[in-house]
Amino acid sequence: xxxxxxxxxxxxxxxxxxxxxxxxxxxxxxxxxxxxxxxxxxxxxxxxxxxxxxxxxxxxxxxxxxxxxxxxxxxxxxxxxxxxxxxxxxxxxxxxxxxxxxxxxxxxxxxxxxxxxxxxxxxxxxxxxxxxxxxxxxxxxxxxxxxxxxxxxxxxxxxxxxxxxxxxxxxxxxxxxxxxxxxxxxxxxxxxxxxxxxxxxxxxxxxxxxxxxxxxxxxxxxxxxxxxxxxxxxxxxxxxxxxxxxxxxxxxxxxxxxxxxxxxx
Numbered sequence: 001x002x003x004x005x006x007x008x009x010x011x012x013x014x015x016x017x018x019x020x021x022x023x024x025x026x027x028x029x030x031x032x033x034x035x036x037x038x039x040x041x042x043x044x045x046x047x048x049x050x051x052x053x054x055x056x057x058x059x060x061x062x063x064x065x066x067x068x069x070x071x072x073x074x075x076x077x078x079x080x081x082x083x084x085x086x087x088x089x090x091x092x093x094x095x096x097x098x099x100x101x102x103x104x105x106x107x108x109x110x111x112x113x114x115x116x117x118x119x120x121x122x123x124x125x126x127x128x129x130x131x132x133x134x135x136x137x138x139x140x141x142x143x144x145x146x147x148x149x150x151x152x153x154x155x156x157x158x159x160x161x162x163x164x165x166x167x168x169x170x171x172x173x174x175x176x177x178x179x180x181x182x183x184x185x186x187x188x189x190x191x192x193x194x195x196x197x198x199x200x201x202x203x204x205x206x207x208x209x210x211x212x213x214x215x216x217x218x219x220x221x222x223x224x225x226x227x228x229x230x231x232x233x234x235x236x237x238x239x240x241x242x243x244x245x246x247x248x249x250x251x252x253x254x255x256x257x258x259x260x261x262x263x264x265x
Contacts, residue, residue, distance in 0.1 A: 010036055013155055014043075036158035044142070079135040080142040088132075093134060095127040105149045112197050115150075116156040119172045126176055167232065170198060174228045184225065188213055194231035195231065203235035205261070212257045227251045243265070 003011065005061075007029070014036065015023040020043065067184040082193050083181065086097040093101065099109055107113045121137030123129055143149045160166045168228075175192055186194075192210050209231070230251050238244050246259050 010019055010034060010158060013158065035162060035178065036155050040155065042139050046096050056220055072123075074142050074144045074168065076135070076139070076144075076192060079138055082138070082144065082146070083134050089133070093129040098127055098129060099217060101129075101146075104146045105153060107153060110197075113153050113156045115173055115176070116159060117153070118176060119169050122144060123176060125181060158212075163236075166202075169234055171229065173198065185222035186228070188218060189230070199232075199235055205233075205237045206235070207263055208264075209257060212260055213261075218253075220252070224251070225251055230254060 003008045003026075010029060011022060011025045014020070014029060015225055020028075024043075027038045028043050032060060052181070083093070087093045088097065101116055102109060102117075105117075107117065118126070120141055121129060121133045123133050123137075138144065138149070141149070141152055143152050160169045174186065177186060177194060179187070179190075193214055195203070195206065196210060203209065213221075231254070234250060234254055237248075241258065241261060246255075246258075
């Protein structure tokens with residue numbers, strides 16, 4: 001079959017992660033509509049079912065290979081020890097511990113992968129992980145070591161390729177990034193940083209939007225949850241000014257952005 005470049009990249013990542021054949025990788029990815037996360041879960045679930053149904057045990061080399069990639073059996077004791085290492089035996093991993101963990105996993109604090117990992121862990125606030133978030137989240141990811149997370153992070157971007165998954169992730173980021181959980185908004189500076197990180201391939205007018213946000217009259221404004229969600233909706237539906245529908249119920253700030261852009265043009 002003829003594959004697109006994106007599909008070829010997904011096949012290569014899948015093979016790297018699972019050590020399976022190319023044909024097996026393609027068939028598994030096709031069966032779940034080219035969703036990498038579901039494909040990986042399906043592959044190892046199928047392997048586990050085959051292991052249970054077979055009267056002959058799998059060889060030790062196969063078992064150890066699966067474990068080294070952080071998939072298959074996950075050790076709760078190992079997860080607890082990993083948490084203790086970065087929490088220094090306290091109730092949660094503090095900002096310094098989070099930074100050390102991310103660094104060891106090859107993830108930068110300002111990288112989108114750090115947000116995707118936090119999303120997978122269902123973390124409630126930036127800069128800390130509770131024991132439940134850390135251990136349960138890594139268990140769901142089938143990772144019980146730094147090396148396993150390093151392997152898994154290579155597919156993080158695939159986890160948000162699907163529009164529905166990206167929307168779920170995008171909405172998580174708003175709540176996660178609030179400086180105070182009681183606040184109902186983000187500062188413009190944080191909004192600009194996050195949109196620059198999240199939307200460069202999804203928002204054709206992103207550069208102009210960021211420029212607009214930083215003009216003098218907008219510097220003291222804030223980003224509400226309604227504005228945050230509507231920016232994603234706007235980015236999907238408005239590729240050029242001709243796509244803009246003035247009767248769409250956008251927040252005032254987006255309508256004013258369009259007016260500003262029309263004046264610029």
